[in-house]
Amino acid sequence: MLRKSLLTIAMLSSAFSMTAQAETTEVNIYSYRQPFLIEPLLKAFSEETGIKTNVVFAKKGLLERLEHEGANSPADILLTSDIGPLSDAVAKGLFAPFNSEIVNKNVPEQFRDPEGRWVGLTSRARLVYASKERVKEGEISSYADLADPKWRGKICTRSGKHTYNLSLIGSVIAHDGEEKAESWLRAVKDNLARKPQGNDRAQVKAIKEGVCDLALGNSYYFGKMLTNEKEPEQKEWAASVNLIFPDQEGRGAHMNISGAGIAKNAPHPEAAQKLIEFLTEQQAQQYYADANFEFPVRPGTPKSDLVKQYMGDFKGDTINLQRVAEQRAAAAKLVDKVGFDN
Structure with missing residues:
Protein backbone atom coordinates (compact mmCIF):
# COMPACT_ATOMS: atom_id res chain seq x y z
CA MET A 1 0.00 0.00 0.00
CA ARG A 124 7.79 59.96 -22.54
CA ALA A 125 6.69 63.55 -21.92
CA ARG A 126 3.87 65.39 -23.68
CA LEU A 127 5.73 68.62 -24.30
CA VAL A 128 5.32 71.85 -26.24
CA TYR A 129 7.29 72.42 -29.44
CA ALA A 130 7.90 76.17 -29.89
CA SER A 131 9.19 78.09 -32.89
CA LYS A 132 12.74 79.34 -32.36
CA GLU A 133 12.00 82.38 -34.53
CA ARG A 134 8.59 83.45 -33.24
CA VAL A 135 8.37 82.37 -29.59
CA LYS A 136 10.61 84.12 -27.08
CA GLU A 137 12.21 82.31 -24.18
CA GLY A 138 9.89 82.27 -21.18
CA GLU A 139 6.77 83.22 -23.17
CA ILE A 140 5.21 79.85 -22.43
CA SER A 141 5.96 77.65 -19.45
CA SER A 142 2.81 75.66 -18.68
CA TYR A 143 -0.09 73.82 -20.29
CA ALA A 144 -2.31 76.57 -18.87
CA ASP A 145 -0.42 79.10 -21.02
CA LEU A 146 -1.75 77.40 -24.14
CA ALA A 147 -5.13 78.92 -23.27
CA ASP A 148 -3.80 82.49 -23.30
CA PRO A 149 -5.53 84.59 -26.03
CA LYS A 150 -2.09 85.83 -27.11
CA TRP A 151 -1.71 82.50 -28.93
CA ARG A 152 -4.94 82.91 -30.93
CA GLY A 153 -4.44 81.19 -34.30
CA LYS A 154 -0.95 79.98 -33.37
CA ILE A 155 -1.32 76.44 -32.01
CA CYS A 156 -1.27 73.15 -33.93
CA THR A 157 -2.10 69.66 -32.68
CA ARG A 158 -3.33 66.30 -33.80
CA SER A 159 -6.90 65.19 -33.03
CA GLY A 160 -8.12 65.76 -29.50
CA LYS A 161 -9.46 62.20 -29.66
CA HIS A 162 -6.02 60.72 -30.24
CA THR A 163 -4.92 58.65 -27.28
CA TYR A 164 -1.90 60.88 -26.55
CA ASN A 165 -4.11 63.96 -26.22
CA LEU A 166 -6.80 62.11 -24.30
CA SER A 167 -4.16 61.22 -21.72
CA LEU A 168 -3.02 64.83 -21.47
CA ILE A 169 -6.59 66.09 -21.09
CA GLY A 170 -7.24 63.29 -18.60
CA SER A 171 -4.32 64.50 -16.52
CA VAL A 172 -5.74 68.04 -16.50
CA ILE A 173 -9.07 66.64 -15.27
CA ALA A 174 -7.34 64.53 -12.63
CA HIS A 175 -5.46 67.55 -11.28
CA ASP A 176 -7.87 70.44 -11.77
CA GLY A 177 -11.34 68.93 -12.09
CA GLU A 178 -13.63 68.64 -15.09
CA GLU A 179 -14.98 72.20 -15.00
CA LYS A 180 -11.55 73.84 -15.17
CA ALA A 181 -10.40 71.30 -17.74
CA GLU A 182 -13.34 72.21 -19.97
CA SER A 183 -12.55 75.94 -19.76
CA TRP A 184 -8.91 75.24 -20.59
CA LEU A 185 -9.70 72.97 -23.53
CA ARG A 186 -12.24 75.42 -24.94
CA ALA A 187 -9.65 78.22 -24.81
CA VAL A 188 -6.98 76.04 -26.44
CA LYS A 189 -9.46 75.19 -29.17
CA ASP A 190 -10.01 78.92 -29.78
CA ASN A 191 -6.24 79.30 -30.22
CA LEU A 192 -5.86 76.62 -32.89
CA ALA A 193 -4.32 77.68 -36.20
CA ARG A 194 -6.14 74.92 -38.10
CA LYS A 195 -8.41 71.93 -37.69
CA PRO A 196 -6.57 69.21 -35.68
CA GLN A 197 -4.90 66.83 -38.12
CA GLY A 198 -1.88 64.67 -38.81
CA ASN A 199 0.55 63.13 -36.34
CA ASP A 200 2.96 64.74 -33.89
CA ARG A 201 5.70 65.21 -36.48
CA ALA A 202 3.25 66.97 -38.81
CA GLN A 203 2.76 69.64 -36.15
CA VAL A 204 6.49 70.38 -36.04
CA LYS A 205 6.52 70.58 -39.84
CA ALA A 206 3.68 73.13 -39.58
CA ILE A 207 5.80 75.24 -37.24
CA LYS A 208 8.70 75.14 -39.70
CA GLU A 209 6.35 76.25 -42.48
CA GLY A 210 4.91 79.11 -40.42
CA VAL A 211 1.42 77.65 -40.06
CA CYS A 212 1.65 77.90 -36.28
CA ASP A 213 4.09 78.84 -33.53
CA LEU A 214 3.35 76.17 -30.90
CA ALA A 215 2.44 72.49 -31.01
CA LEU A 216 1.84 69.57 -28.68
CA GLY A 217 3.96 66.48 -29.23
CA ASN A 218 5.63 63.55 -27.53
CA SER A 219 9.26 64.02 -26.57
CA TYR A 220 10.76 61.07 -28.44
CA TYR A 221 9.62 62.36 -31.83
CA PHE A 222 12.26 65.07 -31.60
CA GLY A 223 15.05 62.50 -31.60
CA LYS A 224 13.40 60.52 -34.38
CA MET A 225 13.18 63.63 -36.57
CA LEU A 226 16.66 64.86 -35.75
CA THR A 227 18.22 61.53 -36.79
CA ASN A 228 16.00 60.75 -39.79
CA GLU A 229 18.34 59.94 -42.68
CA LYS A 230 15.58 58.60 -44.96
CA GLU A 231 13.64 61.87 -44.79
CA PRO A 232 16.31 64.50 -44.03
CA GLU A 233 13.78 67.33 -44.27
CA GLN A 234 12.59 66.21 -40.85
CA LYS A 235 15.95 67.30 -39.42
CA GLU A 236 15.05 70.84 -40.54
CA TRP A 237 11.67 70.57 -38.83
CA ALA A 238 13.36 69.58 -35.57
CA ALA A 239 15.99 72.31 -35.90
CA SER A 240 13.24 74.94 -36.14
CA VAL A 241 11.85 74.38 -32.64
CA ASN A 242 12.73 74.59 -28.98
CA LEU A 243 11.49 71.97 -26.53
CA ILE A 244 9.43 73.22 -23.61
CA PHE A 245 8.69 70.91 -20.69
CA PRO A 246 5.61 72.51 -19.12
CA ASP A 247 4.88 73.19 -15.46
CA GLN A 248 8.43 72.85 -14.18
CA GLU A 249 7.49 75.12 -11.27
CA GLY A 250 4.33 73.11 -10.62
CA ARG A 251 3.31 69.50 -11.08
CA GLY A 252 5.69 68.84 -13.98
CA ALA A 253 5.29 67.70 -17.56
CA HIS A 254 2.61 65.13 -18.31
CA LYS A 303 19.19 58.41 -21.12
CA SER A 304 20.48 58.33 -24.68
CA ASP A 305 23.23 60.82 -25.52
CA LEU A 306 20.90 62.77 -27.81
CA VAL A 307 18.21 63.00 -25.13
CA LYS A 308 20.76 64.16 -22.56
CA GLN A 309 22.02 66.82 -24.99
CA TYR A 310 18.65 68.28 -25.99
CA MET A 311 16.37 67.51 -23.06
CA GLY A 312 18.56 67.12 -19.98
CA ASP A 313 16.86 66.83 -16.63
CA PHE A 314 13.29 67.94 -16.17
CA LYS A 315 10.43 67.53 -13.73
CA GLY A 316 7.78 65.00 -14.72
CA ASP A 317 4.31 64.71 -13.23
CA THR A 318 4.31 61.93 -10.62
CA ILE A 319 0.55 61.25 -10.56
CA ASN A 320 -0.20 57.54 -10.93
CA LEU A 321 -1.23 56.97 -14.53
CA GLN A 322 -4.17 54.79 -13.57
CA ARG A 323 -5.79 57.94 -12.13
CA VAL A 324 -5.17 59.68 -15.45
CA ALA A 325 -6.44 56.72 -17.46
CA GLU A 326 -9.68 56.70 -15.50
CA GLN A 327 -10.40 60.20 -16.85
CA ARG A 328 -9.93 59.37 -20.53
CA ALA A 329 -13.65 58.80 -21.14
CA ALA A 330 -14.44 62.16 -19.57
CA ALA A 331 -11.69 63.70 -21.69
CA ALA A 332 -13.25 62.32 -24.87
CA LYS A 333 -16.61 63.80 -23.91
CA LEU A 334 -14.99 67.20 -23.38
CA VAL A 335 -13.36 67.03 -26.80
CA ASP A 336 -16.81 66.56 -28.31
CA LYS A 337 -18.47 69.11 -26.04
CA VAL A 338 -16.15 71.98 -26.99
CA GLY A 339 -16.01 70.91 -30.65
CA PHE A 340 -12.24 70.63 -30.46
CA ASP A 341 -11.82 68.65 -33.68
CA ASN A 342 -14.39 70.67 -35.70
Whole structure:
Protein backbone atom coordinates (compact mmCIF):
# COMPACT_ATOMS: atom_id res chain seq x y z
CA MET A 1 0.00 0.00 0.00
CA LEU A 2 2.82 2.36 0.97
CA ARG A 3 4.68 1.46 -2.20
CA LYS A 4 1.60 2.23 -4.28
CA SER A 5 1.17 5.62 -2.54
CA LEU A 6 4.79 6.54 -3.13
CA LEU A 7 4.47 5.57 -6.78
CA THR A 8 1.36 7.74 -7.13
CA ILE A 9 3.14 10.70 -5.52
CA ALA A 10 6.10 10.23 -7.82
CA MET A 11 3.85 10.16 -10.87
CA LEU A 12 2.01 13.32 -9.76
CA SER A 13 5.29 15.10 -9.06
CA SER A 14 6.58 14.15 -12.48
CA ALA A 15 3.38 15.38 -14.14
CA PHE A 16 3.54 18.66 -12.22
CA SER A 17 7.18 19.14 -13.23
CA MET A 18 6.32 18.56 -16.90
CA THR A 19 3.41 21.04 -16.69
CA ALA A 20 5.58 23.68 -15.03
CA GLN A 21 8.24 23.19 -17.68
CA ALA A 22 5.66 23.55 -20.45
CA GLU A 23 4.41 26.76 -18.88
CA THR A 24 7.85 28.37 -19.00
CA THR A 25 9.28 27.15 -22.31
CA GLU A 26 7.50 29.74 -24.47
CA VAL A 27 5.59 32.98 -24.26
CA ASN A 28 3.08 34.44 -26.75
CA ILE A 29 3.02 38.20 -27.25
CA TYR A 30 0.52 40.57 -28.84
CA SER A 31 2.47 43.75 -29.58
CA TYR A 32 1.43 47.23 -30.60
CA ARG A 33 5.09 48.16 -30.35
CA GLN A 34 7.12 48.05 -33.57
CA PRO A 35 9.34 45.04 -34.37
CA PHE A 36 12.61 47.02 -34.28
CA LEU A 37 11.93 47.91 -30.65
CA ILE A 38 11.00 44.42 -29.52
CA GLU A 39 12.78 41.76 -31.57
CA PRO A 40 16.35 42.41 -30.31
CA LEU A 41 15.10 42.31 -26.71
CA LEU A 42 13.16 39.11 -27.25
CA LYS A 43 16.22 37.49 -28.76
CA ALA A 44 18.29 38.47 -25.75
CA PHE A 45 15.55 37.21 -23.42
CA SER A 46 15.46 33.81 -25.15
CA GLU A 47 19.24 33.51 -25.05
CA GLU A 48 19.26 34.27 -21.34
CA THR A 49 16.29 32.14 -20.27
CA GLY A 50 15.79 29.51 -22.97
CA ILE A 51 12.17 30.63 -23.30
CA LYS A 52 10.93 30.87 -26.89
CA THR A 53 8.98 33.99 -27.87
CA ASN A 54 6.15 34.13 -30.42
CA VAL A 55 4.91 37.57 -31.49
CA VAL A 56 1.95 39.03 -33.35
CA PHE A 57 2.63 42.64 -34.37
CA ALA A 58 -0.19 45.02 -35.32
CA LYS A 59 -0.93 48.75 -35.28
CA LYS A 60 -4.50 48.18 -34.14
CA GLY A 61 -7.05 45.50 -33.30
CA LEU A 62 -5.06 43.41 -30.83
CA LEU A 63 -7.15 44.42 -27.84
CA GLU A 64 -10.32 43.49 -29.67
CA ARG A 65 -8.74 40.22 -30.75
CA LEU A 66 -7.79 39.39 -27.19
CA GLU A 67 -11.33 40.11 -26.04
CA HIS A 68 -12.91 38.08 -28.85
CA GLU A 69 -10.69 35.06 -28.25
CA GLY A 70 -11.60 34.95 -24.58
CA ALA A 71 -10.53 31.82 -22.71
CA ASN A 72 -9.17 30.34 -25.95
CA SER A 73 -6.67 33.15 -26.56
CA PRO A 74 -3.05 32.04 -26.99
CA ALA A 75 -1.81 35.47 -25.83
CA ASP A 76 0.25 35.72 -22.66
CA ILE A 77 1.21 39.40 -22.85
CA LEU A 78 -0.14 42.56 -24.45
CA LEU A 79 2.52 45.19 -25.21
CA THR A 80 1.25 48.71 -25.87
CA SER A 81 2.64 52.10 -26.87
CA ASP A 82 0.36 54.12 -24.60
CA ILE A 83 -1.58 53.98 -21.32
CA GLY A 84 -4.86 53.97 -23.29
CA PRO A 85 -4.94 50.30 -24.39
CA LEU A 86 -3.72 49.21 -20.96
CA SER A 87 -6.58 51.08 -19.33
CA ASP A 88 -9.07 49.67 -21.85
CA ALA A 89 -7.82 46.13 -21.16
CA VAL A 90 -8.31 46.71 -17.42
CA ALA A 91 -11.85 47.99 -18.01
CA LYS A 92 -12.67 44.90 -20.07
CA GLY A 93 -11.19 42.55 -17.46
CA LEU A 94 -8.56 41.20 -19.85
CA PHE A 95 -5.55 41.35 -17.52
CA ALA A 96 -4.55 39.09 -14.64
CA PRO A 97 -2.95 40.91 -11.68
CA PHE A 98 0.61 39.87 -10.87
CA ASN A 99 3.06 40.79 -8.15
CA SER A 100 6.79 40.87 -8.81
CA GLU A 101 9.45 42.12 -6.42
CA ILE A 102 11.72 42.71 -9.41
CA VAL A 103 9.15 44.90 -11.19
CA ASN A 104 8.28 46.75 -7.98
CA LYS A 105 11.97 47.48 -7.46
CA ASN A 106 12.66 48.56 -11.04
CA VAL A 107 9.55 50.61 -11.84
CA PRO A 108 8.38 53.63 -9.81
CA GLU A 109 4.88 53.51 -8.37
CA GLN A 110 3.53 56.16 -10.75
CA PHE A 111 4.18 53.82 -13.69
CA ARG A 112 2.51 50.75 -12.12
CA ASP A 113 -1.15 49.92 -11.74
CA PRO A 114 -2.00 49.99 -8.01
CA GLU A 115 -3.65 46.58 -8.41
CA GLY A 116 -0.80 45.05 -10.42
CA ARG A 117 -2.66 44.73 -13.72
CA TRP A 118 -0.14 46.60 -15.89
CA VAL A 119 3.35 48.07 -15.71
CA GLY A 120 5.13 50.81 -17.66
CA LEU A 121 8.23 49.86 -19.63
CA THR A 122 9.27 53.25 -21.02
CA SER A 123 8.10 56.82 -20.46
CA ARG A 124 7.79 59.96 -22.54
CA ALA A 125 6.69 63.55 -21.92
CA ARG A 126 3.87 65.39 -23.68
CA LEU A 127 5.73 68.62 -24.30
CA VAL A 128 5.32 71.85 -26.24
CA TYR A 129 7.29 72.42 -29.44
CA ALA A 130 7.90 76.17 -29.89
CA SER A 131 9.19 78.09 -32.89
CA LYS A 132 12.74 79.34 -32.36
CA GLU A 133 12.00 82.38 -34.53
CA ARG A 134 8.59 83.45 -33.24
CA VAL A 135 8.37 82.37 -29.59
CA LYS A 136 10.61 84.12 -27.08
CA GLU A 137 12.21 82.31 -24.18
CA GLY A 138 9.89 82.27 -21.18
CA GLU A 139 6.77 83.22 -23.17
CA ILE A 140 5.21 79.85 -22.43
CA SER A 141 5.96 77.65 -19.45
CA SER A 142 2.81 75.66 -18.68
CA TYR A 143 -0.09 73.82 -20.29
CA ALA A 144 -2.31 76.57 -18.87
CA ASP A 145 -0.42 79.10 -21.02
CA LEU A 146 -1.75 77.40 -24.14
CA ALA A 147 -5.13 78.92 -23.27
CA ASP A 148 -3.80 82.49 -23.30
CA PRO A 149 -5.53 84.59 -26.03
CA LYS A 150 -2.09 85.83 -27.11
CA TRP A 151 -1.71 82.50 -28.93
CA ARG A 152 -4.94 82.91 -30.93
CA GLY A 153 -4.44 81.19 -34.30
CA LYS A 154 -0.95 79.98 -33.37
CA ILE A 155 -1.32 76.44 -32.01
CA CYS A 156 -1.27 73.15 -33.93
CA THR A 157 -2.10 69.66 -32.68
CA ARG A 158 -3.33 66.30 -33.80
CA SER A 159 -6.90 65.19 -33.03
CA GLY A 160 -8.12 65.76 -29.50
CA LYS A 161 -9.46 62.20 -29.66
CA HIS A 162 -6.02 60.72 -30.24
CA THR A 163 -4.92 58.65 -27.28
CA TYR A 164 -1.90 60.88 -26.55
CA ASN A 165 -4.11 63.96 -26.22
CA LEU A 166 -6.80 62.11 -24.30
CA SER A 167 -4.16 61.22 -21.72
CA LEU A 168 -3.02 64.83 -21.47
CA ILE A 169 -6.59 66.09 -21.09
CA GLY A 170 -7.24 63.29 -18.60
CA SER A 171 -4.32 64.50 -16.52
CA VAL A 172 -5.74 68.04 -16.50
CA ILE A 173 -9.07 66.64 -15.27
CA ALA A 174 -7.34 64.53 -12.63
CA HIS A 175 -5.46 67.55 -11.28
CA ASP A 176 -7.87 70.44 -11.77
CA GLY A 177 -11.34 68.93 -12.09
CA GLU A 178 -13.63 68.64 -15.09
CA GLU A 179 -14.98 72.20 -15.00
CA LYS A 180 -11.55 73.84 -15.17
CA ALA A 181 -10.40 71.30 -17.74
CA GLU A 182 -13.34 72.21 -19.97
CA SER A 183 -12.55 75.94 -19.76
CA TRP A 184 -8.91 75.24 -20.59
CA LEU A 185 -9.70 72.97 -23.53
CA ARG A 186 -12.24 75.42 -24.94
CA ALA A 187 -9.65 78.22 -24.81
CA VAL A 188 -6.98 76.04 -26.44
CA LYS A 189 -9.46 75.19 -29.17
CA ASP A 190 -10.01 78.92 -29.78
CA ASN A 191 -6.24 79.30 -30.22
CA LEU A 192 -5.86 76.62 -32.89
CA ALA A 193 -4.32 77.68 -36.20
CA ARG A 194 -6.14 74.92 -38.10
CA LYS A 195 -8.41 71.93 -37.69
CA PRO A 196 -6.57 69.21 -35.68
CA GLN A 197 -4.90 66.83 -38.12
CA GLY A 198 -1.88 64.67 -38.81
CA ASN A 199 0.55 63.13 -36.34
CA ASP A 200 2.96 64.74 -33.89
CA ARG A 201 5.70 65.21 -36.48
CA ALA A 202 3.25 66.97 -38.81
CA GLN A 203 2.76 69.64 -36.15
CA VAL A 204 6.49 70.38 -36.04
CA LYS A 205 6.52 70.58 -39.84
CA ALA A 206 3.68 73.13 -39.58
CA ILE A 207 5.80 75.24 -37.24
CA LYS A 208 8.70 75.14 -39.70
CA GLU A 209 6.35 76.25 -42.48
CA GLY A 210 4.91 79.11 -40.42
CA VAL A 211 1.42 77.65 -40.06
CA CYS A 212 1.65 77.90 -36.28
CA ASP A 213 4.09 78.84 -33.53
CA LEU A 214 3.35 76.17 -30.90
CA ALA A 215 2.44 72.49 -31.01
CA LEU A 216 1.84 69.57 -28.68
CA GLY A 217 3.96 66.48 -29.23
CA ASN A 218 5.63 63.55 -27.53
CA SER A 219 9.26 64.02 -26.57
CA TYR A 220 10.76 61.07 -28.44
CA TYR A 221 9.62 62.36 -31.83
CA PHE A 222 12.26 65.07 -31.60
CA GLY A 223 15.05 62.50 -31.60
CA LYS A 224 13.40 60.52 -34.38
CA MET A 225 13.18 63.63 -36.57
CA LEU A 226 16.66 64.86 -35.75
CA THR A 227 18.22 61.53 -36.79
CA ASN A 228 16.00 60.75 -39.79
CA GLU A 229 18.34 59.94 -42.68
CA LYS A 230 15.58 58.60 -44.96
CA GLU A 231 13.64 61.87 -44.79
CA PRO A 232 16.31 64.50 -44.03
CA GLU A 233 13.78 67.33 -44.27
CA GLN A 234 12.59 66.21 -40.85
CA LYS A 235 15.95 67.30 -39.42
CA GLU A 236 15.05 70.84 -40.54
CA TRP A 237 11.67 70.57 -38.83
CA ALA A 238 13.36 69.58 -35.57
CA ALA A 239 15.99 72.31 -35.90
CA SER A 240 13.24 74.94 -36.14
CA VAL A 241 11.85 74.38 -32.64
CA ASN A 242 12.73 74.59 -28.98
CA LEU A 243 11.49 71.97 -26.53
CA ILE A 244 9.43 73.22 -23.61
CA PHE A 245 8.69 70.91 -20.69
CA PRO A 246 5.61 72.51 -19.12
CA ASP A 247 4.88 73.19 -15.46
CA GLN A 248 8.43 72.85 -14.18
CA GLU A 249 7.49 75.12 -11.27
CA GLY A 250 4.33 73.11 -10.62
CA ARG A 251 3.31 69.50 -11.08
CA GLY A 252 5.69 68.84 -13.98
CA ALA A 253 5.29 67.70 -17.56
CA HIS A 254 2.61 65.13 -18.31
CA MET A 255 4.15 61.67 -18.61
CA ASN A 256 2.86 58.72 -20.58
CA ILE A 257 4.20 55.19 -21.05
CA SER A 258 4.55 52.18 -23.21
CA GLY A 259 3.64 49.19 -21.10
CA ALA A 260 2.56 45.59 -20.67
CA GLY A 261 0.01 43.41 -18.95
CA ILE A 262 -0.42 39.66 -18.55
CA ALA A 263 -3.53 38.28 -20.23
CA LYS A 264 -6.23 36.93 -17.94
CA ASN A 265 -6.21 33.56 -19.75
CA ALA A 266 -2.45 33.43 -20.37
CA PRO A 267 -1.33 29.83 -21.08
CA HIS A 268 2.18 30.65 -19.85
CA PRO A 269 1.82 33.16 -16.98
CA GLU A 270 5.19 32.33 -15.40
CA ALA A 271 7.06 32.93 -18.65
CA ALA A 272 5.04 36.11 -19.19
CA GLN A 273 6.11 37.48 -15.81
CA LYS A 274 9.73 36.56 -16.50
CA LEU A 275 9.62 38.52 -19.76
CA ILE A 276 8.09 41.58 -18.14
CA GLU A 277 10.73 41.46 -15.42
CA PHE A 278 13.44 41.21 -18.09
CA LEU A 279 12.05 44.27 -19.89
CA THR A 280 12.39 46.34 -16.72
CA GLU A 281 16.04 45.41 -16.18
CA GLN A 282 19.02 47.57 -17.13
CA GLN A 283 19.84 45.92 -20.47
CA ALA A 284 16.36 46.31 -21.93
CA GLN A 285 15.85 49.77 -20.47
CA GLN A 286 19.10 50.99 -22.02
CA TYR A 287 18.13 49.58 -25.40
CA TYR A 288 14.77 51.36 -25.34
CA ALA A 289 16.50 54.62 -24.43
CA ASP A 290 19.02 54.39 -27.27
CA ALA A 291 16.74 52.97 -29.97
CA ASN A 292 13.68 55.18 -29.63
CA PHE A 293 14.77 58.20 -27.55
CA GLU A 294 12.33 57.29 -24.79
CA PHE A 295 12.99 57.74 -21.08
CA PRO A 296 13.80 54.60 -19.08
CA VAL A 297 11.36 53.92 -16.27
CA ARG A 298 14.05 52.15 -14.26
CA PRO A 299 15.80 54.76 -12.07
CA GLY A 300 19.52 55.04 -12.70
CA THR A 301 19.37 53.94 -16.34
CA PRO A 302 21.17 56.54 -18.48
CA LYS A 303 19.19 58.41 -21.12
CA SER A 304 20.48 58.33 -24.68
CA ASP A 305 23.23 60.82 -25.52
CA LEU A 306 20.90 62.77 -27.81
CA VAL A 307 18.21 63.00 -25.13
CA LYS A 308 20.76 64.16 -22.56
CA GLN A 309 22.02 66.82 -24.99
CA TYR A 310 18.65 68.28 -25.99
CA MET A 311 16.37 67.51 -23.06
CA GLY A 312 18.56 67.12 -19.98
CA ASP A 313 16.86 66.83 -16.63
CA PHE A 314 13.29 67.94 -16.17
CA LYS A 315 10.43 67.53 -13.73
CA GLY A 316 7.78 65.00 -14.72
CA ASP A 317 4.31 64.71 -13.23
CA THR A 318 4.31 61.93 -10.62
CA ILE A 319 0.55 61.25 -10.56
CA ASN A 320 -0.20 57.54 -10.93
CA LEU A 321 -1.23 56.97 -14.53
CA GLN A 322 -4.17 54.79 -13.57
CA ARG A 323 -5.79 57.94 -12.13
CA VAL A 324 -5.17 59.68 -15.45
CA ALA A 325 -6.44 56.72 -17.46
CA GLU A 326 -9.68 56.70 -15.50
CA GLN A 327 -10.40 60.20 -16.85
CA ARG A 328 -9.93 59.37 -20.53
CA ALA A 329 -13.65 58.80 -21.14
CA ALA A 330 -14.44 62.16 -19.57
CA ALA A 331 -11.69 63.70 -21.69
CA ALA A 332 -13.25 62.32 -24.87
CA LYS A 333 -16.61 63.80 -23.91
CA LEU A 334 -14.99 67.20 -23.38
CA VAL A 335 -13.36 67.03 -26.80
CA ASP A 336 -16.81 66.56 -28.31
CA LYS A 337 -18.47 69.11 -26.04
CA VAL A 338 -16.15 71.98 -26.99
CA GLY A 339 -16.01 70.91 -30.65
CA PHE A 340 -12.24 70.63 -30.46
CA ASP A 341 -11.82 68.65 -33.68
CA ASN A 342 -14.39 70.67 -35.70
